[in-house]
Amino acid sequence: MGLQNNAKKWVRTSIIIMLIGIAMIIAGITIDDYNFYWMIYVGAILFLTFLIAFFMFVNQANRLDRLFRGEELLAHWKFEENERLAKTEEELIQRKAQNKVMLLIIAGFFVVIGALFVIFGFDDIEEALLFILIMVGVLAFISVVALITPGSRYRKMKNAAAEVFVGPYSVWVMGEYVQWKAPLTKITSIIYSKDREDNYTITINYFIWQRYGPQPHTCRVPVPLGHETEAESVASDLARINNVKYINKLIDNE
Structure with missing residues (x-):
């Protein structure tokens, strides 16, 4: 699989949903029946929401295209197949460990909040049991997502081009695109390190x-x-351009 501009897929999706929203607005106006006015409101919400999303994803797509063309590029690295496999295995292990920690924190939160609600929030035992079932169901869903996500990312990295593009405000890492110069997003720090197997990251x-x-x-x-x-x-x-803290663990560990 070659280089893929992930954001372009969401640009197309946004356009399709905007068109659906417009169609719902037109249908609601055309039918002109009180029972179908909801179509106008829902269509308007869909259109406005994905109009905003469209401009966000267009910006992302253009930025990634510039990286692929070598513009605004800080680094472009290619990996041998054995390196790619090693890196994807390492990423899988890291993500599994990270997700397990997050899952334990979320589970603890659910247990504490659930216990407080059951003890102090219900007089009816049946309502309490229903609440517990809902909480368990939500936690089970979160657990499944947390356990499946690392494997999905692993397969994506294995199938994508074994390349990395690093720009001042975004990176493309073997099929995954991340940008931090975006609405409601803020970069906080950059860390350079290596693990016990001398994998630099x-x-x-x-x-x-x-x-x-x-x-x-x-x-x-x-x-x-x-x-x-x-x-x-x-x-x-990266740290200098984004004006954030830089931690070089190679120096710190010396």
């Missing part, structure tokens, strides 16, 4: 504001053999 920490507050995210950029010194410079440049 640039870690980009950022958060995305969502309805329940800022949610931390991490993007790990693998470094191919022979590019360790260049990667160290790239990590430093």
Whole structure:
């Protein structure tokens, strides 16, 4: 599989849903029946929501196209097949560990909140049992997603082009595109490190504001053999350009 501009898929999706929204508005106006006025409101919401999404994804698609053309590019690395497999295995292990920790935190939160509600919030045992079943169902769904996601990412990395593009405000890592110069998104730090197996990595920490507050995210950029010194410079440049904290664990551990 070659280089794919992930954002273009969402541009097309946004256009399709905008057209559906317009069609619903036209249908609601044409039918001119009180019982179908909801189509106008729903259509308007769909259109406006995905109009905003369209412009966001167009911006992402254009930025990624520039990276692929070599514009605004800090680094472009290619991996041998054995390196790609090693990096994807490492990413799978890292994501599994990260998701397990997050899942334990979420499960603990569910248990505490659920217990408080059951003890103090219900007088009827049947209502309490229904609440517990709902909480267990939601937790089970979250658990399934947390367990499936790393494998999905692993397969995507194995099938994508074994390349990495690093720009000042975004990266494309073997099929996954991440940008932090976007609405409600803020980069917080850059870390350059290596593990016990001498795998070098640039870690980009950022958060995305969502309805329940800022949610931390991490993007790990693998470094191919022979590019360790260049990667160290790239990590430093990323931190300088984005005006965030730079942590070089190679120096800190000396």
